[in-house]
Amino acid sequence: MSPPGGRIAPRDHEEQIFETGAGIPIDELYGPDAITGFDPGRDLGLPGEYPYTRGPYAGMYRSRIWTRRFQVGFGSPEETNERIKYLAANGANGFVITIDLPTSYGFDSDDPLADGEVGVTGVAISTLEDMAALYAGFSPSQLSYALSIRPPVSSVTLAMLACVAKRLGVDFKDVIGTQQNDPFYQMSGGPLQTITQFFPLEGTLRLCIDNIEYISQHLPRLNWMVTNGYNLRETGVNAIQDGAFTLGHAFNIFRLARQRGLDIDVFPRRASFFLSASIDFFEEIAKFRAMRRLYARTMKNEFGASNPECWRLRFSVQSAGNTLTTQQPRVNMVRAGIEAMAAVFGGAQSIHLCSYDEGLGLPTEESSRMALRTQQVIAYESGITKTIDPLAGSYYVESLTNRMEQEIGGMLADIDRRGGMVACIRDGWLEAEINAARIRNQRDIDDGKRVLVGVNRFQVESSEDPPIHIHKIRADEWGERRAAMLRRYRADRDPGRWSDAMARIEGAWRDGDNMVPVLMDALEHRVTMGEAHKAMRKAQHWSFR
Amino acid sequence: MARKRILLAKMGLDCHDTGIITVAAMLRDAGHEVIYLGLHNNAEQVVKTMIEEDVDAVGISFLSGQHMTQARRLLERMRARDIRVPVFCGGVIPADDAAELRALGVADVFTPGTLSRDVVARVDRRLAGVTA
Numbered sequence A: 001m002s003p004p005g006g007r008i009a010p011r012d013h014e015e016q017i018f019e020t021g022a023g024i025p026i027d028e029l030y031g032p033d034a035i036t037g038f039d040p041g042r043d044l045g046l047p048g049e050y051p052y053t054r055g056p057y058a059g060m061y062r063s064r065i066w067t068r069r070f071q072v073g074f075g076s077p078e079e080t081n082e083r084i085k086y087l088a089a090n091g092a093n094g095f096v097i098t099i100d101l102p103t104s105y106g107f108d109s110d111d112p113l114a115d116g117e118v119g120v121t122g123v124a125i126s127t128l129e130d131m132a133a134l135y136a137g138f139s140p141s142q143l144s145y146a147l148s149i150r151p152p153v154s155s156v157t158l159a160m161l162a163c164v165a166k167r168l169g170v171d172f173k174d175v176i177g178t179q180q181n182d183p184f185y186q187m188s189g190g191p192l193q194t195i196t197q198f199f200p201l202e203g204t205l206r207l208c209i210d211n212i213e214y215i216s217q218h219l220p221r222l223n224w225m226v227t228n229g230y231n232l233r234e235t236g237v238n239a240i241q242d243g244a245f246t247l248g249h250a251f252n253i254f255r256l257a258r259q260r261g262l263d264i265d266v267f268p269r270r271a272s273f274f275l276s277a278s279i280d281f282f283e284e285i286a287k288f289r290a291m292r293r294l295y296a297r298t299m300k301n302e303f304g305a306s307n308p309e310c311w312r313l314r315f316s317v318q319s320a321g322n323t324l325t326t327q328q329p330r331v332n333m334v335r336a337g338i339e340a341m342a343a344v345f346g347g348a349q350s351i352h353l354c355s356y357d358e359g360l361g362l363p364t365e366e367s368s369r370m371a372l373r374t375q376q377v378i379a380y381e382s383g384i385t386k387t388i389d390p391l392a393g394s395y396y397v398e399s400l401t402n403r404m405e406q407e408i409g410g411m412l413a414d415i416d417r418r419g420g421m422v423a424c425i426r427d428g429w430l431e432a433e434i435n436a437a438r439i440r441n442q443r444d445i446d447d448g449k450r451v452l453v454g455v456n457r458f459q460v461e462s463s464e465d466p467p468i469h470i471h472k473i474r475a476d477e478w479g480e481r482r483a484a485m486l487r488r489y490r491a492d493r494d495p496g497r498w499s500d501a502m503a504r505i506e507g508a509w510r511d512g513d514n515m516v517p518v519l520m521d522a523l524e525h526r527v528t529m530g531e532a533h534k535a536m537r538k539a540q541h542w543s544f545r
Numbered sequence B: 001m002a003r004k005r006i007l008l009a010k011m012g013l014d015c016h017d018t019g020i021i022t023v024a025a026m027l028r029d030a031g032h033e034v035i036y037l038g039l040h041n042n043a044e045q046v047v048k049t050m051i052e053e054d055v056d057a058v059g060i061s062f063l064s065g066q067h068m069t070q071a072r073r074l075l076e077r078m079r080a081r082d083i084r085v086p087v088f089c090g091g092v093i094p095a096d097d098a099a100e101l102r103a104l105g106v107a108d109v110f111t112p113g114t115l116s117r118d119v120v121a122r123v124d125r126r127l128a129g130v131t132a
Helices: A077-089 A128-134 A153-168 A201-218 A230-234 A239-259 A281-302 A331-345 A365-380 A395-417 A421-426 A429-446 A475-491 A495-511 A515-524 A529-539 B018-029 B043-053 B067-080 B095-104 B116-127
Strands: A067-072 A094-097 A145-147 A177-179 A225-228 A271-277 A315-319 A350-352 B005-009 B033-036 B057-062 B087-091 B108-110
Touching: A067 A077, A067 A315, A067 A365, A077 A094, A077 A128, A128 A153, A145 A153, A153 A177, A153 A201, A153 A515, A153 A529, A201 A225, A201 A239, A201 A515, A225 A230, A225 A239, A230 A239, A230 A271, A239 A271, A239 A281, A239 A395, A239 A421, A239 A429, A271 A281, A271 A331, A281 A331, A281 A395, A315 A331, A331 A350, A331 A365, A421 A429, A429 B018, A429 B116, A495 A515, A495 A529, A515 A529, B005 B018, B005 B043, B018 B033, B018 B057, B018 B087, B018 B116, B043 B057, B043 B067, B057 B067, B057 B116, B067 B087, B067 B095, B095 B108, B108 B116
Parallel strands: A067 A094, A067 A350, A094 A145, A145 A177, A225 A271, A271 A315, A315 A350, B005 B033, B005 B057, B057 B087, B087 B108
Antiparallel strands: none
16 A cells, blocks of 8 residues: 555655654555454444443543643642642642652651652651641542552551541541552662662562552542553653553552452452653554553453453553653643643543653743643643544554554563563563663664654754753751651650550561551551551561661 | 773662663763662762772762762762762753752763763763863
């Protein structure tokens, strides 16, 4: 029909490469023969119906525009809470709470390892009172926080949330929000060392399943795990690897949960995904549609789920941070706009756009507002939301969706042959794949195979770039204030009750109990985040120092 | 350019390592020997390795805003041990901070979007004793 993909020089003498980011050849024209055997009833279904290609819900954006999630978190819980109040008043209706690095590794703000890191990349949470401060003025039954946190720490933050709900008299069955709870969340974007340095991997997996068990039994509206494909994609792997590694990872956790005896027709209802929307527009749209179909087929046919709610893949999206440039940074707004549209055509449930200045530093209020406004223009001005899945039936989009499903499925089968994603992470296979992709990407940019406007094409002298205002970090000030707060907190508790609670953590760990209620009890006796982790490490006879 | 020994390390809790892994490959391709120390190092661990491995330069990389604190600590430890080799910094580093790092004694600062040939040329120039 048309010449296959590859490098050719067209008439304007600009060399173009006719393939997707993942290397799938792109033809000049697509027609009916690109989708021979296409059966809309079987391959698409209706929105909200198996196999969910057209979207996870009937009505989609006509019923409800996606959640404009805002990523927020810096300094103390009190400062973050103030910022959330400001953003809520400006139209953001969901929040991803980012956590600082010491907290995300289970250390208190006054731990020596926290020096210079307190409040920098997110909010510091060391005590039950910190979580209560984060919710000041809001109820966990009304405002949804998604905590970007993985086990072991997510067991403690889950226990904190449950304690806050209890204190406010909110019924557990009404609590909304998300515990990211993905055991490999740091791994996705860093080596295995990120998840094994400060806590044993076996313990991390046990707490992940403890959380799923506790949430599925007591907090039915809380999302128990968000499989983080985003960080993984940010390393530079392509869209096919992104789909396969992310789904492979979720399916492996599902198998572990099933081994614990949890019901495949119950717990996957509140599972969801956090995915990247990158710059290759149609490939990303096809990826989202293909992942939804593949998930539905796998959950139904391989896991044997009979509850349709367990077939439905729901996902939030962040635009790709690794497509941002430091050079001519305002161009990043255009990139984020294209990526947001790919997420919308792909049927995302919630979207967060990177701010244009993220290649230079942490986002400011002004750049965050621009990112939100970009979404609002798409949602309320462009009209692309007004009919569901408008690209369905397109020769190209359906053919690319089929191809993505086939490629992702093939790679998933390979991962299964290797013993599943957890085994692939443990034995270093995933890390080798990631490192190869990183180096390949840099070479593609160096030799111009991949164009980055402002970096390897269309550059300007840096002096022509208008200056950008940068969010200032006050790590030392935050660290000192938090350390003083923690000294007061520890002085103001009953030492006997505190040490009994610490002993109960160790005992429950050894007895194999679900840790969430035990941690709730400990937090109420003013055990801190760092202390709870210390007790859990001790119970495993494990130390890193 | 003669083959040099270059130590690369991530410091503190930041785990973003795409940049440093890529730079390690660039420098190896350019003929240098690269020792990569992995994540979560403190200044003392980096300096100890610099001495044991007798390196010609050290590179540290940051994405999460800890560059000023950590670079200061490393430079202090190096001064205390009287080690005088060039220190390179890479990552998401605002222009003001990059200028401040240079003033503190950092040899060069590489921000995102620097092409491999430029990284290698700037490192080599510095290792050949030319001040940037």
